[in-house]
Amino acid sequence: MSDVYVIGVGMTKFGKFLEGSVKALAAEAVGAVLKDAGVKKNDIQAAYVSNSFWGMFSEQHSIRGQVLLHPLGFEEIPIINTENACAGASTALHLAWTAVKAGLYDCVLALGVEKISHQDKMLSFRSYATCLDVEEFPQKIGQMMEELSKLELEIPEESQPGQGRSIFMDLYAMGARWHMARYGSTQRQLAAIAAKNHEHGCLNPYAQIRIKMTLEEVLNDRPVAYPFTRAMCSPVGDGAAAAIICSADYLKHLKEARPVRIAASVLGTGRARDLDGEHIGKTVAAKAYQSASVGPEDIDLAELHDATAFGELLQSEVMGFCPEGEGGLLAESGATRLGGRIPINTSGGLECRGHPIGASGLAQVYEVVTQLRGEAGERQVEGARWALTENGGGFLGVEEAVAAVHIFARQ
Amino acid sequence: MSDVYVIGVGMTKFGKFLEGSVKALAAEAVGAVLKDAGVKKNDIQAAYVSNSFWGMFSEQHSIRGQVLLHPLGFEEIPIINTENACAGASTALHLAWTAVKAGLYDCVLALGVEKISHQDKMLSFRSYATCLDVEEFPQKIGQMMEELSKLELEIPEESQPGQGRSIFMDLYAMGARWHMARYGSTQRQLAAIAAKNHEHGCLNPYAQIRIKMTLEEVLNDRPVAYPFTRAMCSPVGDGAAAAIICSADYLKHLKEARPVRIAASVLGTGRARDLDGEHIGKTVAAKAYQSASVGPEDIDLAELHDATAFGELLQSEVMGFCPEGEGGLLAESGATRLGGRIPINTSGGLECRGHPIGASGLAQVYEVVTQLRGEAGERQVEGARWALTENGGGFLGVEEAVAAVHIFARQ
Numbered sequence: 001m002s003d004v005y006v007i008g009v010g011m012t013k014f015g016k017f018l019e020g021s022v023k024a025l026a027a028e029a030v031g032a033v034l035k036d037a038g039v040k041k042n043d044i045q046a047a048y049v050s051n052s053f054w055g056m057f058s059e060q061h062s063i064r065g066q067v068l069l070h071p072l073g074f075e076e077i078p079i080i081n082t083e084n085a086c087a088g089a090s091t092a093l094h095l096a097w098t099a100v101k102a103g104l105y106d107c108v109l110a111l112g113v114e115k116i117s118h119q120d121k122m123l124s125f126r127s128y129a130t131c132l133d134v135e136e137f138p139q140k141i142g143q144m145m146e147e148l149s150k151l152e153l154e155i156p157e158e159s160q161p162g163q164g165r166s167i168f169m170d171l172y173a174m175g176a177r178w179h180m181a182r183y184g185s186t187q188r189q190l191a192a193i194a195a196k197n198h199e200h201g202c203l204n205p206y207a208q209i210r211i212k213m214t215l216e217e218v219l220n221d222r223p224v225a226y227p228f229t230r231a232m233c234s235p236v237g238d239g240a241a242a243a244i245i246c247s248a249d250y251l252k253h254l255k256e257a258r259p260v261r262i263a264a265s266v267l268g269t270g271r272a273r274d275l276d277g278e279h280i281g282k283t284v285a286a287k288a289y290q291s292a293s294v295g296p297e298d299i300d301l302a303e304l305h306d307a308t309a310f311g312e313l314l315q316s317e318v319m320g321f322c323p324e325g326e327g328g329l330l331a332e333s334g335a336t337r338l339g340g341r342i343p344i345n346t347s348g349g350l351e352c353r354g355h356p357i358g359a360s361g362l363a364q365v366y367e368v369v370t371q372l373r374g375e376a377g378e379r380q381v382e383g384a385r386w387a388l389t390e391n392g393g394g395f396l397g398v399e400e401a402v403a404a405v406h407i408f409a410r411q
Numbered sequence: 412m413s414d415v416y417v418i419g420v421g422m423t424k425f426g427k428f429l430e431g432s433v434k435a436l437a438a439e440a441v442g443a444v445l446k447d448a449g450v451k452k453n454d455i456q457a458a459y460v461s462n463s464f465w466g467m468f469s470e471q472h473s474i475r476g477q478v479l480l481h482p483l484g485f486e487e488i489p490i491i492n493t494e495n496a497c498a499g500a501s502t503a504l505h506l507a508w509t510a511v512k513a514g515l516y517d518c519v520l521a522l523g524v525e526k527i528s529h530q531d532k533m534l535s536f537r538s539y540a541t542c543l544d545v546e547e548f549p550q551k552i553g554q555m556m557e558e559l560s561k562l563e564l565e566i567p568e569e570s571q572p573g574q575g576r577s578i579f580m581d582l583y584a585m586g587a588r589w590h591m592a593r594y595g596s597t598q599r600q601l602a603a604i605a606a607k608n609h610e611h612g613c614l615n616p617y618a619q620i621r622i623k624m625t626l627e628e629v630l631n632d633r634p635v636a637y638p639f640t641r642a643m644c645s646p647v648g649d650g651a652a653a654a655i656i657c658s659a660d661y662l663k664h665l666k667e668a669r670p671v672r673i674a675a676s677v678l679g680t681g682r683a684r685d686l687d688g689e690h691i692g693k694t695v696a697a698k699a700y701q702s703a704s705v706g707p708e709d710i711d712l713a714e715l716h717d718a719t720a721f722g723e724l725l726q727s728e729v730m731g732f733c734p735e736g737e738g739g740l741l742a743e744s745g746a747t748r749l750g751g752r753i754p755i756n757t758s759g760g761l762e763c764r765g766h767p768i769g770a771s772g773l774a775q776v777y778e779v780v781t782q783l784r785g786e787a788g789e790r791q792v793e794g795a796r797w798a799l800t801e802n803g804g805g806f807l808g809v810e811e812a813v814a815a816v817h818i819f820a821r822q
Contacts, residue, residue: 052473060544060546061466061538062463062804063496063544076681076694077681082494083473085473091491095491095506099509099513129470130470130473134471268487
């Protein structure tokens, strides 16, 4: 089966654009990606569009991709709408890759777009909860709380789960406390991750948060859900990101392409079994490494799903960049900073580049493609040849609903 | 590239199940399709799930497929959520077919499920309008009304568009009036289609409406939007339908399979250009015929998207079963009845089998697979070798947002 390439990436700045529209965000990212790829809109043969919450905020439940792309002149191509919570954009990329792999099309668009910021902040927070089983969640969170109470961790008194913040922060907090109890990870290690991502974010013009914060400043930021302070959590935000994917045959006809090869595209959905079990991401990563014929030791940089700093800590273990339980130590050692052994989230990650749910996966792709092309400027990872993106989405109780891993190779 | 097969179909009865749940509907269809295919849930390697409105009725905006399939024991497979208005289930099938074609998986599930009936009937009606551009629609319908006023048709006085019914009925009514003005089609021809579909529906145990109606009874039914009476319109309804898709290699290992080959799977999105222009469905059908190496004259039966009787009239022309403008004459001639030259909607169609938006496309597949296997009992089309399904979704002004055509071959 022939190779598949990314030939263009484009994104909007991420941020809170209260006055902005989903349509305007999509239009900007699509304009940017066409320009970057050097192709015309008539060259695009199909589009794969990810969005999670447009229905929630303005009842556009159906044909969202068509509503976004038709006014931009995409009038006669198949448009596939997809949704997979925080991993929706990676799912759009995976579907685009699959279609080109199947020989259906030579040149397709993957687009992710999300608008979450809203004058009614509680509506924004509530939207995140729709990435869970809405009916069963209240019961399941009770069970989880009970399990956690057995961990014998000293936890500062806090507000109730889900009040004034996304329920995901509470879920991640539970995971973090479990990791602390089991492996001795520390709040300080989480702060090291967040401080590093703030440093990286300052170097990324598209990042939502571009403020340098020291480890101490991260620790002293407003508490969210122990062990997290605000600086360790991805912010509410809006944005769009896109990529253009093509076949090897199509690439031959492009004179000035700066292609990056998609060496693996693997999606998994499933359990982390139980709090002590193996993470589904491990299975997905193993398939991706096998498909790309590389191992974690070959990866030069990675974008990991740091919806909170704990996400990065855990995933750096799950992806195999360090032994199990040592994600905190890895971060503390400086290995994951620019210039380190395995730079992670050079974009600033979800914590600082931002995390507009249905767009995030393609923003990860934007970063690694830019890096593998050697176009990342001040935040360039020198000599990068292989990059990995890991994008997770949704929870079913303690189980991850979507785990998506892509591996990219410099050409 | 190797062939792809349907090895199982399953569906619930369609109907208004006010007390039913999306989860229960999905569970029933999945149970049925596994039994029909003779495979176990652990044989399924990925799932493609279509739903449009769950978010509207109970805020399950995200990871719907995971929420549905996880409790059924699908715990570690990739699940792709897709949405494409009334053509969502055909889109799920198309994605399943694409993935098997690409060699990613050998055996996958396509599932469509929708629950629309609700105690608040206006909420049900409003849900359909979310298959349009919610923001731009009010303005566009004004333009369309203006164009239609030029047609010089005598139209009985009626209620305002969208009051007490789906806005789609008004859109289809406009199309029908245009067809009447241009080609001399008659309300009586539309009634002939509806009467035929009521007859077919009586033979289908899964049909929502199983009441025989004569042509005169159809004409005298409650007016909805001229030229439609209630009997010419698909009802509000709920249901689920599923198919299991596999590769040629996988099929070799099944001892008692009753496979049907997917000879073509083509999706298009785009304009009908203008009221006088060529319908996007024509382009999509031409690609499908080419891909399957057959022509409309080879097709033994078809399921067409008769959200109203006019849908069937128009699509019988667009699919090439009769010359342009003669869809009404074709129906009147009896050619589209069971026993006729080209039986259409032997299931009862959307009008009588029912039309739970995100499930309908796979209910069409259920019908044609049952027919091609020779298992359709009283409504069997004798000797059927080739079947076609046409499933449309959403409107952007006068333009169709999704046109999906599949062609199936008896093995």
